[in-house]
Amino acid sequence: MTRRLILWLTGVTVLLWLLTAGLGALIMREEFDEVFDSSLAETAQRLLPLVVEDVFSRNSGEGPKRLPHSPGMEDEEYLTFQVRDQDGAVLLHSHDAPAEPFAAPLEPGFADTPTHRIFTTNAVSGSIVLQVADPLAHRAEAMSEGLQALLLPLLALVPLSVIAVWTIVRRALRPIGALSAQIGARSGANLAPLAPGPLPPELSTIAHSVDDLLDRLRRTIEAERSFTANSAHELRTPIAGSLAQTQRLIEELEAGPARDRALQIERSLHGLSRLAEKLLQLARADAGIGLAANPVVLEPIVRMVADEFSGSRAGGHPIDVVPARPFLAAAIDVDAFAIALRNLIENAVTHGAPDQPVTVLITPHGVDVTNAGPVLDSAALLRLKQPFERAGAVARGTGLGLAIADALARAMGARLTLISPARGRNDGFQASLVFPEGAVGPAPGGRPES
Amino acid sequence: MIGDAVRSHIASSGHAVDWARTIGSAAEHLSVGDYALVLLDLQLPDGSGLPFLKGLRQDGHRMPVIVVTARDQISDRIEGLNNGADDYLVKPFDLGELSARMGAVARRTAGRPDPLLTLGPVVIDMANRSVVVDGASVDLTAREWAVLDRLALRPGAVISKAQIEDALYAFGSEVESNTVEVYVSRLRRKIGASAVQTVRGVGYRLTAP
Numbered sequence: 001m002t003r004r005l006i007l008w009l010t011g012v013t014v015l016l017w018l019l020t021a022g023l024g025a026l027i028m029r030e031e032f033d034e035v036f037d038s039s040l041a042e043t044a045q046r047l048l049p050l051v052v053e054d055v056f057s058r059n060s061g062e063g064p065k066r067l068p069h070s071p072g073m074e075d076e077e078y079l080t081f082q083v084r085d086q087d088g089a090v091l092l093h094s095h096d097a098p099a100e101p102f103a104a105p106l107e108p109g110f111a112d113t114p115t116h117r118i119f120t121t122n123a124v125s126g127s128i129v130l131q132v133a134d135p136l137a138h139r140a141e142a143m144s145e146g147l148q149a150l151l152l153p154l155l156a157l158v159p160l161s162v163i164a165v166w167t168i169v170r171r172a173l174r175p176i177g178a179l180s181a182q183i184g185a186r187s188g189a190n191l192a193p194l195a196p197g198p199l200p201p202e203l204s205t206i207a208h209s210v211d212d213l214l215d216r217l218r219r220t221i222e223a224e225r226s227f228t229a230n231s232a233h234e235l236r237t238p239i240a241g242s243l244a245q246t247q248r249l250i251e252e253l254e255a256g257p258a259r260d261r262a263l264q265i266e267r268s269l270h271g272l273s274r275l276a277e278k279l280l281q282l283a284r285a286d287a288g289i290g291l292a293a294n295p296v297v298l299e300p301i302v303r304m305v306a307d308e309f310s311g312s313r314a315g316g317h318p319i320d321v322v323p324a325r326p327f328l329a330a331a332i333d334v335d336a337f338a339i340a341l342r343n344l345i346e347n348a349v350t351h352g353a354p355d356q357p358v359t360v361l362i363t364p365h366g367v368d369v370t371n372a373g374p375v376l377d378s379a380a381l382l383r384l385k386q387p388f389e390r391a392g393a394v395a396r397g398t399g400l401g402l403a404i405a406d407a408l409a410r411a412m413g414a415r416l417t418l419i420s421p422a423r424g425r426n427d428g429f430q431a432s433l434v435f436p437e438g439a440v441g442p443a444p445g446g447r448p449e450s
Numbered sequence: 451m452i453g454d455a456v457r458s459h460i461a462s463s464g465h466a467v468d469w470a471r472t473i474g475s476a477a478e479h480l481s482v483g484d485y486a487l488v489l490l491d492l493q494l495p496d497g498s499g500l501p502f503l504k505g506l507r508q509d510g511h512r513m514p515v516i517v518v519t520a521r522d523q524i525s526d527r528i529e530g531l532n533n534g535a536d537d538y539l540v541k542p543f544d545l546g547e548l549s550a551r552m553g554a555v556a557r558r559t560a561g562r563p564d565p566l567l568t569l570g571p572v573v574i575d576m577a578n579r580s581v582v583v584d585g586a587s588v589d590l591t592a593r594e595w596a597v598l599d600r601l602a603l604r605p606g607a608v609i610s611k612a613q614i615e616d617a618l619y620a621f622g623s624e625v626e627s628n629t630v631e632v633y634v635s636r637l638r639r640k641i642g643a644s645a646v647q648t649v650r651g652v653g654y655r656l657t658a659p
Contacts, residue, residue, distance in 0.1 A: 229521065233493055236520035240542035241451030247545045248455045251462070273542045277522070304524060338524035 002169055009165040014158055021150045028146050036139055037110060040119045043079055044132040051083045051130055052123050055091055064090040064099050081132040091128075102131050112136075175199050183210055191218040224287035228280060235276045243269045278400040281339050285404055289336040290411025295329035297443045298337070298362055305341045306360055309349055317349045318357035328362060329443035330435055332412045337433075340408040340416075343401035344369040344431045350401075352429065364440055366414060366433040373428050376420040384418055402431070409433055452541070456489065456518075459545045460552075463579070464596030466620045472496045480506070485513050486600070486617060487556055489548075492519040492530070500533050507534035514559040516551055518543070553577055560603040567602050570658035572641050574602050581641060588640050593618060597633045601646065601656040610653040 058065060080097035082090050090101050104111040104118040106129045111118050116133040123130070175198075182194045193211045246266045253259040299321075306319040330337075341360075344367075348358040352371025361368040376384075385406040388399035402416070409416040414435045422430035457467045468483070470476035473496050479485075488506075492499040503515060517535040519526070527538045536555045539548060553576055557563055565577035573582045579595060581588045590598065600617040601609055614630050634654060638646050642659035649655060 229523075232522060233520040236522070236541045237452065240520070241455065243542045244452050244455030244459070244545055248458050251459075269542070280522075301524060304527065334528070335523040335525050 002166075002173055005169050005173075006162065006166050009169070010158065010162045013161045013165070014154070017154055017157065021147070021154070024150055025143070025147050028150075029143055032139060032142055032146070036117070036134055036142075037119070040079070040110075040117065040132055040134050041121075044081070044119045044121045044130055047081060047132065048121055048123050048130050051081075051092060052128055055083055055128055058091065065092045066099070067092065067094050078138055079132055079134055081130060084129045084131065086127045086129065088129075097133070102133055104131060106131075175203050179203055179207060186210075186214060191215075191221070221287065225284075225289070228283045228287055231283065232280050235280065236273075239269060239273050239276060243273065278404065281343070281404045282400065282407070284335070284339060285407035285411060289333045290408065290413065292331050292333045295331045295441075295444060296334050296337070297327050297329045298367065298440070299323050299327055301334055301338055302341060302360055302362060302367065305338050306345060308342065309345050309358075317354070319345065319349075320357045320359045322359060322361040324362040324364065327443035328364060328440050330366075330440045332414075332435075336408045336412055340405040340412070340433060341367060341369070343405040344433070347401045347405075347431065348429070366435045366440060368423070368430055368432045370422045370425070370430045371428055372422075372425070375427055376429060381418045381420060385416065405431070405433075413439065453491075455545070456548065459548070461620075462592060463549065464592030464594070464599075464618070466596075466616065466618055468620050473499065473502045476502065480511065484613075484616060486603075487552055488513055488515045489518050489552075490515055490535070492517060492521055492526075500529065503530075503535060504533045512559075514555045516555055518548075550577060556603060562603065562605075567605060569605065569645060569656065572645055572659065574598065576602060583641050590637075590640065593633050594637050594640070597630070597637055598641075598656075601654060605656045608649045608653045608655045614654070 077094060077096040080094045082094075082097050082102055083092040084090050084101055084106065086106070088101050088106060090099060093099060102116065102118055103113045104116075104120060106120060106122070106126075108120050108122060111120065113133075115137070116135055117139070118131050118133045120129060120131045122128060178197070179194070179199065186192075186194075191214045193214060194207050199207055243266065246262055246269060250259060250262045250266060253262060302321055302323075306321050310316050310319050345358060345360065348369050348371035352358060352373045356372040359368075359370045361370070384402050387403040402418070406416045412433075412435070414433050417432045417434055418429070419432075420429045422428035453469055453471070457469050460467045465486075468479050468485070470479050471494075473494050476488075476490075480488075490499045490503060499517065499519075503517070506515070514536040515534065516537045516539055517530045518539050518541065519530070520541045521530075522540045527540075530538045536559065537551050539551055553565065554563070557565060557576060565575060567574040567576065571584045575581075576599065579590075581590060581598070596617050597614055600614050611630050614634075618629065618633070634646055634648075644659040645656060647655050647657055
C-alpha cells in the first residue's frame with residue numbers, strides 16, 4: 001500500500017508540474033511573441049528615417065546595396081531588413097539579409113514566412129518600403145531556453161518529491177502499521193485488548209472497535225468454555241454418584257440375578273460415562289481451544305496422559321513414551337493437546353493388539369501414536385476421522401475419538417495423519433499429530449518447568 | 451449420592467470416615483483432628499476446594515490430599531497438583547480405583563511406595579489387602595485390616611493407641627476403652643503374637659516376629 005501511495009502521489013505531482021509547465025509555456029510563448037513583435041515594430045520605426053535618407057543618396061540604376069557590418073558587430077544578426085521600392089525591388093538590405101526580396105507582401109503590418117516573422121512599414125507615400133525580419137528560429141530558441149528553465153528543475157524535483165512523499169507517507173502510515181501489527185498478533189490464543197498508544201482520531205475509532213470485537217469474542221469463548229466446564233460437572237457428578245452407589249450395591253449383593261442386573265447397570269454407566277466424556281470433548285473442540293500465547297513443554301503432558309492408560313493402573317495397558325531431547329515445546333493449549341492425545345492413545349489401546357505396548361513418540365513435528373494390530377486399507381483410513389466410524393467390524397469404543405482428535409488438531413493449527421501399516425512396521429496403525437514447520441521447537445530454558 | 455457411596459465404601463474396608471459437606475465444615479474438622487488422608491471435591495456449595503487446599507498447605511498440614519472432581523482437563527489437574535494435591539481423580543471413577551489411589555498415596559506419603567511389606571514369615575500386600583503367614587493366606591476382618599494398615603504404614607515405628615482409634619472411628623463416635631486392645635489381640639492371633647509389639651504407655655509397633 002505504501003509503495004502504491006508513493007507512486008500515485010509522485011505521479012500526480014509530476015503530472016501537475018508538467019501541466020503547469022505546459023500552461024506556462026503557452027503563456028510564455030504569447031508574451032515572447034508580443035515582446036518580439038513590439039521590438040520588431042520599434043526597430044522598423046527607428047530604422048525607417050535612416051534608410052530613407054540612405055535611399056535618397058543612392059544613384060538611380062544601381063543594384064541592391066548591401067550594407068556592411070557595423071564595426072564590432074561581426075556576429076550573426078538577429079534582425080535583418082530590406083528596403084524595397086513600391087514594385088518590390090530590393091534597394092538596400094542589411095549585411096545578413098538576402099538580395100532577393102522577402103516572401104512577404106508590401107502591405108504595412110506583420111507577415112510570416114516559413115522562416116521569418118516580418119514587419120513591413122513604408123514612407124514617402126509608400127514608395128519606399130522597409131521590411132524588418134526576425135528569424136523564427138531565434139524565437140524558437142528563446143522559447144526552448146525558457147522551457148528548459150521550467151522543466152530542468154523537474155528532473156531534480158521528481159526524486160526529491162519521491163523522497164518527500166515517501167517520508168511523509170511513512171510517517172503518516174506508521175500508526176496504521178503499528179495498529180496493523182497489533183491486530184495481526186491477535187489470535188485465538190491472544191485476545192488481549194490492543195495496547196493503548198497515541199493514535200490519530202481516525203485510528204482510535206478502529207482500535208476501539210477492534211477492542212470491542214476482541215472483548216465480545218473473548219467473552220463468547222469464555223462462556224463456551226465455562227458452559228462446557230459446568231456441563232462436565234453437571235453430567236459427571238450424577239453419573240459418578242450412580243456408578244459409586246451401583247458398585248456399593250454389587251459389593252453388598254450375593255451372587256444371583258439381582259447382582260447380575262446391578263453389574264449390567266454398572267456396565268451401562270461406564271458406557272454412558274465414556275459417551276458423556278466424548279460429547280464434552282467434542283463441545284470443547286468447538287469452543288475454540290487450540291492455540292496458546294506461550295509455549296508448553298510436550299513431554300510432561302504426554303507422560304500425564306499416558307499415565308492415565310498405563311499398566312500400573314487397574315485394567316491398564318503398557319504405554320511406551322519415547323521422549324525427545326532437547327525437550328520440545330509448542331504454543332498450544334495444553335487441554336486441547338491432552339484431549340487429542342488421550343483420544344489417540346485410547347484409540348490405540350482399544351483397537352490395537354492387547355498384548356503389545358502402545359508407543360508414543362515425541363518428534364520435532366509433533367507426536368506419533370503407534371499400536372500393533374491388523375493393517376487397515378486406505379478406504380477404512382479415510383473413513384476413520386468421521387464421527388461414529390469404527391473401521392467396520394470392530395464395534396468397541398464410541399467411534400468419536402479420532403473425529404475429536406482431528407477437530408482439535410485443526411484448532412491447534414496441526415493435522416491428524418493416519419497410516420497403516422505403521423511406519424517401520426509390517427502391521428499396526430499410526431496416528432500422528434503433525435504441527436506446521438517451526439511450530440514445535442526446543443523448550444525455552446531447555447527443560448520443562450515442572 | 452457419591453459422598454454417601456464413598457463413605458460407605460471406605461468404612462467397609464475398616465477405615466473411619468468423617469464427611470464434611472462444605473469447606474467451612476472441613477476446616478472445623480481439620481482444626482480438631484488428625485486425618486490420615488483427605489478426599490477433596492473442588493466444587494463445593496461454599497466455594498472452590500483449590501484455595502482451601504492451598505490454605506491447608508500454607509498452614510503446614512502435611513496429610514495426603516486426593517482431589518476428586520468433575521474437572522477433567524489436564525490444566526485443572528496441573529493446577530490441583532501445583533496447589534498441593536497428592537493425586538487427582540476425575541469423576542466418575544471406580545471405587546476400587548479410589549481405594550488403590552488412597553493406598554498408594556498413603557504409602558508414598560509414609561515413604562513406602564512399595565505395597566509389599568515382608569516381615570519375616572509375614573508378607574503384607576497393601577494394594578490387594580492380603581496377608582500371607584508362612585505361605586498361608588490369612589483372612590482379616592475390615593477392622594483388623596484397618597489396624598494392620600495403620601501399623602504397616604510405618605513398620606517399626608510406634609503408633610499410639612489414639613492414632614489407631616482415629617483410624618477406626620469417625621469423629622464423634624463412641625469408642626470403647628479396650629477396642630484397640632481387642633483388635634490388636636485378634637491380629638496377634640492371626641499373624642503371630644510377636645508381630646505386634648506393645649510399647650508400654652506409648653502404643654504399638656509392627657515388627658518381624
